[in-house]
């Protein structure tokens with residue numbers, strides 16, 4: 001008998017709603033909070049100078065409800081203020097570490113299809129951070145779930161191996177890491193990089209800053225198993241919960257704006273009509289190491 005998948009959407013401030021959940025409940029938090037002041041007209045911005053102070057009590061609740069084996073993925077990007085990048089993301093990372101989080105990894109979401117644009121002193125943003133935080137170093141990670149086809153890259157890069165490539169080549173910087181490239185000869189699948197090449201989804205998604213579905217899918221597959229619990233405390237139209245449901249994970253979404261809350265609830269029952277297992281990372285095309 002398959003387990004019934006539970007999906008809960010709450011209307012309100014995640015600070016208050018999370019207080020109603022028990023300690024150590026969730027396996028994964030994937031979220032994109034409102035960016036500093038960016039979209040003040042559509043869902044209320046936080047002044048960049050106040051961003052860290054606003055976020056920290058919410059992060060404290062997230063830490064409490066996350067299991068010790070769980071992972072927190074924070075999609076965020078610093079905006080430009082007075083001609084320079086504001087430092088609130090860097091300050092937030094430092095303050096989250098003081099709060100007890102480990103900053104374990106940083107994934108880079110490359111927005112493959114961003115529009116062309118022209119600014120006097122910079123180019124268009126085509127990437128965002130997906131910061132990974134954990135409570136301990138012993139977090140669950142299911143790397144095989146996100147393996148990608150080796151691709152044409154292997155045919156050229158692995159064709160003429162040097163002698164060092166055929167033995168274990170220990171890191172020159174003494175990190176303890178090493179590689180034996182010849183181990184990958186004849187393999188069909190490889191582990192992806194920490195760069196996610198995903199198109200933004202702008203058409204008909206009812207919110208100005210939705211996740212492409214492939215983004216939460218990738219993290220849910222990497223950090224959870226069926227029947228695990230996924231949280232998105234700033235859920236917008238509920239993309240994270242929608243894909244969690246389709247991957248047989250239980251989920252909780254929290255949204256402060258009634259119109260997005262209603263859309264989240266409606267989206268939870270839509271049929272699955274997108275590919276769940278496409279080659280998100282395109283390892284073979286873009287890997288250059």
Ligand SMILES: C[S@@+](CC[C@H](N)C(=O)[O-])C[C@H]1O[C@@H](n2cnc3c(N)ncnc32)[C@H](O)[C@@H]1O
Nearest residue numbers: 013014034043210211234235236237239255256
């Ligand atoms: C960047 S959007 C998230 C979009 C979402 N990833 C999706 O795919 O639809 C951030 C959302 O957080 C909501 N929000 C802002 N402050 C909140 C709070 N304190 N608690 C819960 N939701 C909040 C906003 O209304 C907005 O819809």
